[in-house]
Amino acid sequence: MPVLNERAYLEHAVASVLEQELEGPAELVLALGPSTDGTTELAQRLAAHDERIRLVDNPDAHIPVGLNAAIRASRFPTIVRVDAHSELSPGYAHRALATLRRTGAANVGGVMRADGRTPFQTAVARAYNSPIGLGGGAYHGTAHEGEAESAYLGVMRRDVLEEVGLFDESIRRGEDWELNLRIRQAGHRVWLDPQLSVTYWPRESWWRLARQFRATGAWRGELVRRYGRSNGLRFFAPPALVLNVALALIVAVLQLTGVLSGVWSIVASVVYLPLVAYLLLVIAMALRPGGGRTPRERIWTLAVLPTMHLAWGAGFLVGVLRGARGTVDASRLGTQNTPLP
Structure with missing residues (x-):
């Protein structure tokens, strides 16, 4: 242990x-x-x-x-x-x-x-x-x-x-x-x-969760660098979400500044569809039976899922591009945990 x-x-x-x-x-x-x-x-x-x-x-x-x-x-x-x-x-x-x-x-x-x-x-x-x-x-x-x-x-x-x-x-x-x-x-x-x-x-806590998942994602990216397709396809879903979010932000800026307009703006708006589907999926999980016993648990679910996916996905992309380079899970360092009942 x-x-x-x-x-x-x-x-x-x-x-x-x-x-x-x-x-x-x-x-x-x-x-x-x-x-x-x-x-x-x-x-x-x-x-x-x-x-x-x-x-x-x-x-x-x-x-x-x-x-x-x-x-x-x-x-x-x-x-x-x-x-x-x-x-x-x-x-x-x-x-x-x-x-x-x-x-x-x-x-x-x-x-x-x-x-x-x-x-x-x-x-x-x-x-x-x-x-x-x-x-x-x-x-x-x-x-x-x-x-x-x-x-x-x-x-x-x-x-x-x-x-x-x-x-x-x-x-x-x-x-x-x-x-x-x-x-x-x-x-x-x-x-x-x-x-x-x-x-x-x-x-x-939210901060420790984000740090844990970023480190875990970075090392999964490192393992992809080392072992390639030995990794399951499911590991590529969070980084795909991160890239989709980044692309959607770029499109939104171009639309708001008028660089993209007319037909091209309509075509580019397709990038938002996966994010809308993802948002609906997160809401559905929070509201489904078992999604939380209390309103606070359901609200936290809305924050927890994107945190896990985006932190893991961002870490994964960094790990694939430059390697984990000794990244550690710092979510346990200096922690003062509340005792269990």
């Missing part, structure tokens, strides 16, 4: 791991980044009270570096990746291990069930759980079990991880997808079991 500024979530995440029922011995290795909110001290207290918890340092705070440090420090043949901003459902590890044995896969993952405790966070969670929000990735909600492109978190065979070289430490976001690509290219299977679920708590 890589950990950075997760004081509000760490204890719940750790408890959900240690409460898993397993037939054999297990340990929880926390890779501690340089937190500023008391997370490291909390982790040390938790480790002092449970000998199953082990601590390793991750001074650069990069997720793949921390994951590799934790994997190298671990002692067992199966690696269960967990996240400090998530909680495993009861029976998760037991079923995942059974699925790993049953399918012969190298990596098994489940469904990410996003949840929130404020109107904003709940709106973000609903976007995560919707194919409109994140492009329909299988682990964001599916009932179909079978081979998959990638796995959320993942329960992995250590020998396969070592065979493919662990996580690529040059990648700051999207490290799961890249690892699973190498696993599949090595002739192994990645498996999705929808009976496995993990609760994920999204970012707590």
Whole structure:
């Protein structure tokens, strides 16, 4: 479990791991980044009270570096990746291990069930759980079990991880997808079991959400530079939206200044149609049953979806054009999270 500024979530995440029922011995290795909110001290207290918890340092705070440090420090043949901003459902590890044995896969993952405790966070969670929000990735909600492109978190065979070289430490976001690509290219299977679920708590503010998605988009653009069409087509929808918005702004300026007029202005107005369709889609999602329990959640949905799409799309274009160049997700730096109930 890589950990950075997760004081509000760490204890719940750790408890959900240690409460898993397993037939054999297990340990929880926390890779501690340089937190500023008391997370490291909390982790040390938790480790002092449970000998199953082990601590390793991750001074650069990069997720793949921390994951590799934790994997190298671990002692067992199966690696269960967990996240400090998530909680495993009861029976998760037991079923995942059974699925790993049953399918012969190298990596098994489940469904990410996003949840929130404020109107904003709940709106973000609903976007995560919707194919409109994140492009329909299988682990964001599916009932179909079978081979998959990638796995959320993942329960992995250590020998396969070592065979493919662990996580690529040059990648700051999207490290799961890249690892699973190498696993599949090595002739192994990645498996999705929808009976496995993990609760994920999204970012707590608009600014942190935007920073997270910009960084994630930049690294997806970097992965496109590296691996080309190995990336799914759904990843190209947000950058297409960003380009459409930019083109619409240019057309609007030319129309307002009179540079475009008459028939040419009418023809150029076609650029607005996709944006109108997108706006109607966002409104429909906010108003649909389940789009929000309260008016505030529905209003936040109207802001959250474009933020996710535009920030991700803008980051993607930058990543494709010049590479991610060490872009980091700064949405966790210096955060002071509100404790969970």
